Amino acid sequence: MTAMTAISGLLINNNYIDIISNNIANASTIGYKSSQPIFFDIFSHSCYSNTPIGYGVGISNIIQNFSNGMLVETGRDLDLGIIKDGFFRVLDAQGHVHYTRNGQFLIDKNKNIINIQGMYLTGQNKSHSKNTFNNLSNLEPINLQHAHILQAKPTSSIKLSRALNSDMNPINHENNSDNDLSQKDNYVSNITIYNKDEKAETLTISFKKTDKKNTWNVNIKSNNLSDDSDKKENINKSFDLKFDSHGELISEAVLSIQSENSKYENITLDLTGTIEQLDSDNSYHEYFSSQNGYAKGSLKTFRILLNGEIIGTYSNEQTVPIGQILLSKFISPEKLHPESGNLWSATEESGQGDIGIAGDSGFGTLTNGTLETSNVDLNKELINMIIAQRNYQSNAQSFKTEDKIINTLLNLR
Structure with missing residues (x-):
């Protein structure tokens, strides 16, 4: 014995x-x-x-x-670490699912994000036709090929707010042409917009005080078309804005400025925030102006946020989401089956785990430019x-x- x-x-x-x-x-x-x-x-x-x-x-x-192991900085954009719970989910060439805490990733010749063993990092790819990642069960290898080109987007929304001086002298429209009015008197804003032909145009929006109390006229024109163009193709809209005695806008703030020409998207002008004020020191201050159109662009670089969202930066100065890394977590990770290559696979005891976005309840956050050590x-x-x-x-x-x-x-x- x-x-x-x-x-x-x-x-x-x-x-x-x-x-x-x-x-x-x-x-x-x-x-x-x-x-x-x-x-x-x-x-x-x-x-x-x-x-x-x-x-x-x-x-x-x-x-x-x-x-958790200690996180060390590498400075490399595709080196990712996980703070607290979660695993990267990867697929091998046979389609088998594995899990890892090793965040060393590369981009292969087909623009897939892969790990050192050539397995595909999974998540969701974002097409520019959808804005959210809402189906967490629809996982796929993350591929950046679809995001190489950002197609042009015609302008459909313009936002503009101005502070208008109530002490301005009214302008007689019958005796004054636009060419005779100074930019200061007109509160002129020149905004670059994009039409359906992917061409940029300048939209001029001017504010003129009328002889009616607390009333201003807004004139909108696209003014950079060639001389031989049909004037019917111009955006040419005019309407009045009314303010109350406190200078607050009482007219409809969101207006349609759609042209009869089909080359333009249905454009709305949002004047929320425009006020009439007595303080002459701020009478020419432009609070805000923006529009949502842009020209065609190519992908220059991308970055990964703490929640795993991949943000692409394009040559047209646009930044848009192009992908989402999703994590997996297990109630009892000790039940996972260890494999060579610093990988694990799910077992009957561990279950298939939950899938979610980094930073959501129960999931750790990502850090880029870092790796988790042993x-x-x-x-x-x-x-x-x-x-x-x-x-x-x-x-x-x-x-x-x-x-x-x-x-x-x-x-x-």
Whole structure:
């Protein structure tokens, strides 16, 4: 009995040393999680005793410690770290799903984001026709090929707010042409817009005080068409704005300035925030102006936000979402099956896990330009190795003692 007990101790402590050695070997492996054996005792009934006798030791399981490793800066845009819970979800060439904490990614020749082993990082690609990532079950390899070109977008919305001086002298429209009016008197704003032909035009919006109390006339014209163009193609709108005694706008703030020409999108002008004021010091201040159209552009660079959203920057100075990295998390990650390459796969005990956006409830956040180092504590592992070595030596002594007893019995005469 003593020999078998000692042998179990020798074998188990040899396995323990193997586990410790593997931890030490992976002390510099990105995203590695240290392992630890779970020991259990073995008892057996002897034929000459009614009391169970210890029969050795075994390893019931090897669990991994999924505490976070330290994040180190690399400065590389496609190096990603996860703070707290979550795994990157990757697909191999056969379509099998794996999970990893190693955030070292590359872009292959087909513009897929891949890990070092060539597996595809999954999430959602964003087409410019949809604005949100709302179907978390529809996962696919993230590919940036679709985002290489950003097609032109005709202007459909203009926002403009002005502070108009109520002390301005009214303008007689019958005796004054637009050419005779100064920009200061007209509160002129020149805004670049884009038509359906992907061409830029200048839209001139001018505000003129009328002889009616608290009333201003707004004139809108597209004024950069060629001389031989049909004037019917111009945007040419005029309407009045009315303000109350406190200078607040009481007319409709959002107006349609659609041209009869089909080359323009249905354009609305939002004048929310426009006021009439008595303070002459701010009479010519333009609070805000913007429009939502742009010319065609090509992808220059991209960046990854803390929530995994991929934002593309284009040559036309537009920044738009082009993809979304999604994370997976498990209630019991210790039940995942470890694989070579610093990967894990789901098991029946772990379940398939939840999928979500980084930073949402229960999911960790991403950091770009950083990597998560191994969580191996070398000091602790070296101490464990000394303990395992002592245990091995002690069991060897037990085996030697049993061997001497057997030799004594064999030499009896």
